[in-house]
Amino acid sequence: MTAQQETLFERFLAPVFRTFLIDEAAIGRYAASIDWETACDRLQNPAVVYPDYYCNHNFHGIRGGYLTAGAAVTYDPITQYVLPPQETWVREGLVQAIEARPRRILDLGCGTGSTTLLLKQRFPAAEVIGLDLSPHMLVVATDKAHKAGLDIAFRHGDAAATGLLAQSVDVVTASLLFHETPPSVTQAILREAYRLLVPGGEIVILDGNQATLRQTEWLTQIFEEPFIQDYAEGNLDAWLGAAGFGAVRTQVHWWLNQVSRGVKPKDRPDWEAAETSRYDSDFENGSLPAFGTLA
Template identity: 60%
Template sequence: MTVRTDTLWEQFLKPIVGSFIDGEEINDLQTSIDWETESDRIANPNLEYPDYYRSQNFHGIQGGYLTSSAAVTYDPITRYFVPPHETWVREDAIKQIKGNPQRILDLGCGTGSTTVLLQETFPNAEVIGLDLSPYMLIMAERKAKEKQLPIRWYHGKAEETGLDGDTFDLVTASLLFHETPVEISKAILRESFRLLKGGGEFLLLDGNQDTLRDSEWLTNIFEEPYIQDYAKGNVESWLETTGFVATETEIVWGIHQVNWGRKPQPVAKSSPVTVEENDDIPYGVAPA
């Protein structure tokens, strides 16, 4: 894989962003971590990286998210490219949660920004963050430890987690669907449906699909290989097709989109009705 040098990001924006980021601080962070040892500790040795993930560069970084450079630069860069303020956007998404979940799974959690906010919002809940990159999970774990939050981190695929079904009250995903092929996004919805208890909630934060349909230049700027296919779709329709009910789409700050849906409660099976013999009541005739 090679980094495209013709993107607007490489030619114009990367140097500008670099002026806002403390490169020395990032370098100090990167050199302070034994990435090989830490990734071996976190990584699932049986996990095979899907081709859609390992064969692509994301955001102009060679090797995509399977690199330490992606892990240490993600937060400093994202704070400038999730306007108007990354934390506000993530907090506004969390406000769409209806219930008081006791077991939460954050899929594609990256460096744990939303995962941490979920644990802070629901301090009594068991919160799990799952991501395909052990490098991103290293940063997420550090972030949670700094705040002394008991979040658990799993290395795995959002579309095939291997976790037990019908065990979560809430499954979330932030800024994930625009970075996966549409068929994988739909598979993630099916997996989320399987993981949720009856009545459980699914919450997605991502870009506003209506806005992104007219923004093909974003692919050129940020080297987002799947964003246009995401933009052409309709998450609410995908949710309904998966089986979610009472689905909602909320536009946040004009350019972000929050999708919500609930897994239906299982239909209670009726107990078989038995008729006891009674010589005084003719069969088929109700007593007065």
């Protein structure tokens, strides 16, 4: 097996982060304050099967990828410096692109919940659900929501095969997810999002600017990102269209990123119509049947 070449972060930026930007002692104290086994067991869905791409690759140079406490506690401290000009401004681009007044929002690949919290703050009356494959990341997300006093349901699951009811959400979002998935998985996730959305529902995606990444190759070499070259060479608009979405558009967001939006057409196929009334009645009753499989 060919040895992994050191990333730009490992060669040049890691010493700067450790010396000037990251409080490693504080991160260590936070990690030590959590009973990870108990906390993960509380959130983990035993029915989830981890895809090979997720458990057999390192992400951001962390052995074991996101299925580790180390990834969970270091994600936020580092990410705040790698989404210029300011992380919240970048994430707000997704939130502001939502045109509907959603009653239920599903945030796929929510990670530590940074965008999920912004969604709940923007739409306080909506049910907001964050779904992620890593129970460790969900532990941090749950802690952040609790400290912020936000009522958010975090669930352990695979964005490509959620097992949730069709037509059960108004808006599906994904932040910084698709540059970390193989194109085939990206397309599977988009098809799943289409299935989950009500007719007229929106999907909104924040991720790296594919055009910028193609033109500026060194940007793909900053971190260990196994699938970022495939993402850069792809076309998210085309993937959205292939999944069935209409009114697809992508806008550049702070040069390094892009925000993409698509709408599930209201003239959906007849086979999808059967569960529509169930969504309406269950929502009015205040239940969350679509997520019962992940309880």
